[in-house]
Amino acid sequence: MIAAVVVDVPSGSVNKTFDYKVPPGLENWAEPGMRVIVPFGPRKLQGFILAVKQSSSVKGIKNITEILDPLPVLTPELIDLGQWLAENTLSFYITAYQAMLPAAMKATYEKFFTVLRPEMLSSEVSVLFSASGELSLNEVTKNHVHLLKKLQELTKTGVLDVVYKVKDKANKKKVKFVSLGNKTEAEELLNQNGKRAEKQKAVISELLSRPPGEYSLQEILHETGASLSSVQSLCKKGAVYIEEKEVYRDPYQGRNIKQTEPLPLTENQQNAITPVLDSIENNEHQTILVHGVTGSGKTEIYLQSIQSVLDKGKEAIVLVPEISLTPQMVNRFKGRFGSSVAVLHSALSIGEKYDEWRKILRKEVSVVVGARSAVFAPFENLGIVIIDEEHESSYKQEDHPRYHARDVAIWRGKYHSCPIVLGSATPALETYARAQKGRYQLAELSSRVHSNPMPEVTIVDMRDELKKGNRSMFSNELMEKLKAGIEKGEQSVLFLNRRGYASFILCRDCGYVAQCPHCDISLTYHKRYGELKCHYCGYKEITPSACPSCSSEHIRFFGTGTQKVEEELAKVLPEARVIRMDVDTTSKKGSHEKLLTSFGEGEADILLGTQMIAKGLDFPKVTLVGVLAADTMLHLPDFRASEKTFQLLTQVSGRAGRHELEGKVIVQGYDVEHYSIQLASQHDYLSFYNHEMKTRKLHQYPPFYYLGLLTFSHLELMQVVEASEKAASFLSKRLSPDSLLLGPVTSPIARVKDRYRYQVMIKYKNEPELRNWFEEIIAHFQKDKSIKDLQITGELNAQTLM
Ligand SMILES: Nc1ncnc2c1ncn2[C@@H]1O[C@H](COP(=O)(O)OP(=O)(O)OP(=O)(O)O)[C@@H](O)[C@H]1O
Numbered sequence: 001m002i003a004a005v006v007v008d009v010p011s012g013s014v015n016k017t018f019d020y021k022v023p024p025g026l027e028n029w030a031e032p033g034m035r036v037i038v039p040f041g042p043r044k045l046q047g048f049i050l051a052v053k054q055s056s057s058v059k060g061i062k063n064i065t066e067i068l069d070p071l072p073v074l075t076p077e078l079i080d081l082g083q084w085l086a087e088n089t090l091s092f093y094i095t096a097y098q099a100m101l102p103a104a105m106k107a108t109y110e111k112f113f114t115v116l117r118p119e120m121l122s123s124e125v126s127v128l129f130s131a132s133g134e135l136s137l138n139e140v141t142k143n144h145v146h147l148l149k150k151l152q153e154l155t156k157t158g159v160l161d162v163v164y165k166v167k168d169k170a171n172k173k174k175v176k177f178v179s180l181g182n183k184t185e186a187e188e189l190l191n192q193n194g195k196r197a198e199k200q201k202a203v204i205s206e207l208l209s210r211p212p213g214e215y216s217l218q219e220i221l222h223e224t225g226a227s228l229s230s231v232q233s234l235c236k237k238g239a240v241y242i243e244e245k246e247v248y249r250d251p252y253q254g255r256n257i258k259q260t261e262p263l264p265l266t267e268n269q270q271n272a273i274t275p276v277l278d279s280i281e282n283n284e285h286q287t288i289l290v291h292g293v294t295g296s297g298k299t300e301i302y303l304q305s306i307q308s309v310l311d312k313g314k315e316a317i318v319l320v321p322e323i324s325l326t327p328q329m330v331n332r333f334k335g336r337f338g339s340s341v342a343v344l345h346s347a348l349s350i351g352e353k354y355d356e357w358r359k360i361l362r363k364e365v366s367v368v369v370g371a372r373s374a375v376f377a378p379f380e381n382l383g384i385v386i387i388d389e390e391h392e393s394s395y396k397q398e399d400h401p402r403y404h405a406r407d408v409a410i411w412r413g414k415y416h417s418c419p420i421v422l423g424s425a426t427p428a429l430e431t432y433a434r435a436q437k438g439r440y441q442l443a444e445l446s447s448r449v450h451s452n453p454m455p456e457v458t459i460v461d462m463r464d465e466l467k468k469g470n471r472s473m474f475s476n477e478l479m480e481k482l483k484a485g486i487e488k489g490e491q492s493v494l495f496l497n498r499r500g501y502a503s504f505i506l507c508r509d510c511g512y513v514a515q516c517p518h519c520d521i522s523l524t525y526h527k528r529y530g531e532l533k534c535h536y537c538g539y540k541e542i543t544p545s546a547c548p549s550c551s552s553e554h555i556r557f558f559g560t561g562t563q564k565v566e567e568e569l570a571k572v573l574p575e576a577r578v579i580r581m582d583v584d585t586t587s588k589k590g591s592h593e594k595l596l597t598s599f600g601e602g603e604a605d606i607l608l609g610t611q612m613i614a615k616g617l618d619f620p621k622v623t624l625v626g627v628l629a630a631d632t633m634l635h636l637p638d639f640r641a642s643e644k645t646f647q648l649l650t651q652v653s654g655r656a657g658r659h660e661l662e663g664k665v666i667v668q669g670y671d672v673e674h675y676s677i678q679l680a681s682q683h684d685y686l687s688f689y690n691h692e693m694k695t696r697k698l699h700q701y702p703p704f705y706y707l708g709l710l711t712f713s714h715l716e717l718m719q720v721v722e723a724s725e726k727a728a729s730f731l732s733k734r735l736s737p738d739s740l741l742l743g744p745v746t747s748p749i750a751r752v753k754d755r756y757r758y759q760v761m762i763k764y765k766n767e768p769e770l771r772n773w774f775e776e777i778i779a780h781f782q783k784d785k786s787i788k789d790l791q792i793t794g795e796l797n798a799q800t801l802m
């Protein structure tokens with residue numbers, strides 16, 4: 001039996017499968033989708049079996065060394081998907097497959113010495129080896145460095161061998177359980193006297209008082225105050241059993257989640273859910289855009305769609321943006337579907353993620369709620385994929401493999417003949433355009449569930465406030481409304497748009513701005529640590545007390561951070577109880593949830609925060625939303641700047657007046673005439689869409705054109721210039737007349753980590769060969785020995801130009 005294996009070497013020359021023999025003992029075991037260890041040149045590497053066959057045309061093939069999985073970790077579907085993914089994102093097969101699995105399963109190797117000829121070992125060396133004849137290199141370098149040279153010699157002369165083993169990053173969690181052993185033995189113990197026996201008796205009585213079964217040893221120790229050794233001696237006497245078992249780490253353990261029943265749908269919801277239910281009923285793939293204003297009850301539509309998928313014995317994936325994967329959101333799914341829900345997001349530890357993922361693989365759950373990569377959940381009977389806030393840029397991975405979760409979902413929807421539901425109050429332009437063209441079905445929810453109107457929005461031009469003599473960061477109207485809210489016992493959300501609003505250090509005398517010495521970007525000020533930090537490479541320095549350029553002392557922190565807003569608030573509204581949510585206050589695990597819970601329980605009047613409070617929150621008492629600096633994102637060098645501004649303003653505004661109380665929104669900024677701000681304040685998605693589509697058409701941007709992007713980076717400027725010029729001229733000879741070639745030009749961020757960056761952009765409608773040309777260019781420079789260390793990334797459908 002022969003296995004075709006892709007190995008863990010991300011390089012163009014090995015981006016294919018290699019044939020290996022399956023040793024006789026393993027023939028009944030080896031299956032496509034399993035991870036294996038194979039010899040590769042002098043190394044042993046991890047790989048995936050993609051196919052098995054009877055014979056190979058390759059001569060002298062080697063044996064598989066080890067099979068790592070008892071069952072395949074990639075389903076046949078995922079094996080196909082990985083191939084498609086690699087080809088469409090210009091990445092290596094191995095990278096695509098690894099992206100589908102939890103990080104814990106990615107290979108890290110530990111080297112071991114093993115003994116081939118024990119009789120040749122001196123006693124000094126032989127004692128180091130474990131009973132199984134292994135000694136890890138790690139152990140040697142830590143504790144027996146002086147023997148390293150000797151061990152290497154022994155390896156050269158064939159006394160020892162070196163093997164590579166994959167280290168399981170997520171050591172399975174084991175827990176000790178205790179249960180009652182021999183009952184007469186135990187009861188007899190209760191009658192004994194003696195001080196030491198007291199604790200043992202307590203353990204016995206505790207176990208006798210409970211229904212027969214296994215109880216966590218830790219819990220029993222805690223309950224009885226007994227020590228581990230006293231339970232161990234009970235165990236020796238046969239009165240109890242101690243057993244160690246593998247358990248799942250459950251991040252949601254002990255949480256009290258209220259079960260919810262399906263709500264009777266409103267007429268609007270009924271209309272919107274119909275195409276979804278039809279698609280489920282008919283086992284027919286459809287992509288359905290649920291375009292519903294904020295608070296229109298999209299989540300209830302998701303929940304009831306999932307219910308009907310589960311009723312058919314199928315499985316569901318729900319994707320939510322990382323940032324809104326809040327406990328509030330998770331509880332809505334756990335509250336309806338209980339323990340059949342697995343949750344995957346980046347706040348979980350590597351081990352927790354691995355455990356959640358194994359529940360999916362073992363078919364112990366049928367619903368997954370997770371961020372982007374949950375789209376690869378290894379379900380085999382998928383009945384629906386729901387993408388909430390489908391316009392969010394976090395659904396695009398900006399690293400290899402550069403996939404968009406929406407594309408992957410639709411691929412899987414076709415494979416399983418099931419619906420893909422895209423939900424948003426502000427769909428991406430691309431998505432809405434497809435819905436208008438009929439490629440997606442459109443379901444509209446134009447009003448809120450509770451029959452209150454959309455909140456009224458007032459736009460305040462802060463230049464006018466300044467003219468009126470108001471120098472604070474809050475307009476008069478916002479102040480009044482905040483005060484009124486506190487008096488009425490209602491709550492407010494204050495949103496500070498941080499993106500594009502760097503807090504930088506500026507010299508008021510010479511205009512010097514502190515810049516990263518390795519990247520063309522200004523350093524961000526972190527008050528808490530008194531340091532300046534580069535968000536691209538992590539470079540840090542102490543905040544200077546005088547200007548490094550002109551020595552002036554008037555060097556000051558500029559820009560507005562949430563901390564500054566909080567300080568200001570304390571001055572002008574001392575009576576307000578404020579909860580601040582930003583990266584600083586939520587860095588500790590669980591703090592995010594704590595802050596939101598206490599806000600939900602009315603322990604604060606104002607929730608102040610950044611992007612992380614813009615979405616998904618549903619608090620009935622919030623009647624006022626204030627937006628500080630609505631316009632900052634408009635000036636980013638990004639053709640989606642207007643779209644992102646519109647989406648964000650709509651989302652934040654949507655937090656106000658979601659239930660019985662009426663909502664009010666105040667939007668502050670300097671460039672407030674901009675159509676994205678004006679139309680967001682009128683809750684007018686369609687006009688925004690039409691306006692923005694005209695702009696995109698005029699400037700030949702998506703969705704009218706795809707953006708192909710080749711980015712070159714190198715430590716030397718001349719190298720990137722030359723290489724990108726070569727690539728541009730190669731492409732210009734081949735592109736169809738309808739396509740546009742732009743560049744080479746410097747990237748919007750011209751240097752990152754000391755590497756200069758240049759890019760070539762292609763705007764195209766139909767260019768079936770583009771992928772091959774990109775691959776050719778990349779392969780060409782990989783082979784070219786005269787340019788070392790040139791990095792090229794290619795994208796066929798770039799989302800940003802950064
Ligand atoms: N049919 C219904 N009857 C009563 N209440 C409902 C119904 N459907 C939804 N709701 C409630 O209405 C509120 C708003 O719904 P939901 O949060 O799902 O809106 P949404 O469309 O997801 O909004 P957003 O886009 O702002 O997140 C929630 O508190 C939800 O429980």
Ligand SMILES: [Zn+2]
Pocket residue numbers: 516517518519534535536537538539753
């Ligand atoms: Zn930097």
